Amino acid sequence: MTQQKTNPRKDIHWADNIAEIVRNRAQQDPILKKTVKQKGYIVYDEKTPSGKIHIGAGRGWIIHDSIAKAMRDKGMKAKFILSSDDIDPFDKMNKDLPATYKKYLGMPFRNIPSPEKGYESFASLYFSQCTQKFEEYGIEAEIQSTGKAYDKGLFNRTIKIALDNADKIQEIYSRFSRKGSNGTKRLPFNPICEKCGKIGTTYAYEWDQKREIIKYRCEPNLVDWAKGCGHKGEISPYNGNGKFPWKVEWAAKWPTIGVAVETAGKDHFTYGGSRSVAIAISDEIFNYPPPYPSTRKEIGKAYEFFTIGGKKMSTSKGMGVSFVGMSDYAPASLLRYLLVKTRPHAVIDFDPIGTNxxxxxxxxxxRTERIYYNKEHIPNEKEARHEKRVYELSHVDPIKKTMPTQIPFTYAATLVQITGNVESAIETLEKTGHINKSISAMNRKYITERLNYAKKWTKEFAPDEYKFIVNKSAPANKLKKAEVSALLIFRNKLSQKREHTEDEYMELIRKTVSETGIAPREFYKAAYLALLNKEHGPKLTSLIKMIGQKKTAMILTTLEK
Ligand SMILES: [Zn+2]
Known part of the structure; x- marks a missing residue:
């Protein structure tokens, strides 16, 4: 027997587990305790709106949202704040942009016009494209702007501390740098050039503590992606005149906003990477306990990658799948379920194309839904508890008192192909008794959504074995004489009476097989060939029901010559 690591809290959902850990932290750490008392538990995430935002970030948003929800369920005052790092410099052209955008390189995203109409700025375009989808994903977030936080002076206190401790920050940088100290006198603050408006090209070299003024140069060759104008100036670093470099900013946000939880993708969590530096700055310069999963001493674990269609999609499209494009592949509610069910430390490569x-x-x-409504019993109580919690945390709308009507997805996919459209599929579902006519509007909407998605799936992603086209006439050339006559005998039984039930079809198949002496397997194969031009198919009795008894008989009749 292989030995398994025992996890006594296996039945506890990861988001609940994190909520408990953070609550304990706040009881033990006086600084965090005070912060939580003032602001509640702040679960924080941030993103630079530099272009289409990748789905990996979406995983982070759903993780943070789930933690905040789990906290609120425990009676903790908690909220998820997502900030747009809209004052970051534009440092790379993306293929969606016109060439004229080159002139904006080096400027803060919030000061660049939107490439599409209807948005306040470049930053607003890419960020709000994502947040507009939050309702669909059930993400409840307070949206903030990091640029506005600078404007409002929220960072003024940490800016002063950082500038007063510029040498110490330089020392922390070199501690984590492989190259060691580069002896630079650069201050941990980048002002926006008063002359050209760029923030990526300025070099601040002197901090006048008395006047609280920094001196800077806008340098032509500081970075290779933008050219500074050569201006020399002095300016107050406060109230939106510039920003911290990223690693310092990350650390400064924690005490400024009062962050208790902020995880990130693992690319930030490499040794010596931005998280390590930010932890050291938070601890040594701002004296604030870094948020979960980090502590003052430990970096903790990041969340893992989330990709759709693996390498094949990320390489062919350059950027991979964007958060906005994610719901082209699967319904938002289902993706949320996938991300809530999977522990953050597990890699997800979800490949919907040509797979099951x-x-x-x-x-x-x-299955999770049936367990939640006690319609399916599983002997392992811990697992049942866990599944119920997954359902609660992943459910986008308020949970209903009675279980929504489930139409198995493969059935929905077959049905919508055979009947040709969603409306006829619903009629068939009524006929077959899967749903009754008095079904609630909400339930009907739910089923319609599933059928619509099933239709899209069969068109765009389904492997061939799930694709069906009903023949207009049966391909006699593919059938043996004995098969043709068995099918015609079956046809006679079909057309004699009223509409049969599936059980009755089964009985007619049995009779046909025994009367003609054809092997059952051969009969089925022949029937699928006659109806679908395939050797296999969905359950035959159910297929006949979907095609309709009359139409099935008509197709088989084409075998008569
Ligand atoms: Zn300039």
């Missing part, structure tokens, strides 16, 4: 991943995800979701 979507089917498995729907089946898993439906």
């Amino acid at each position: 991943k979507i089917i498995l995800l729907y089946e898993s979701y439906d």
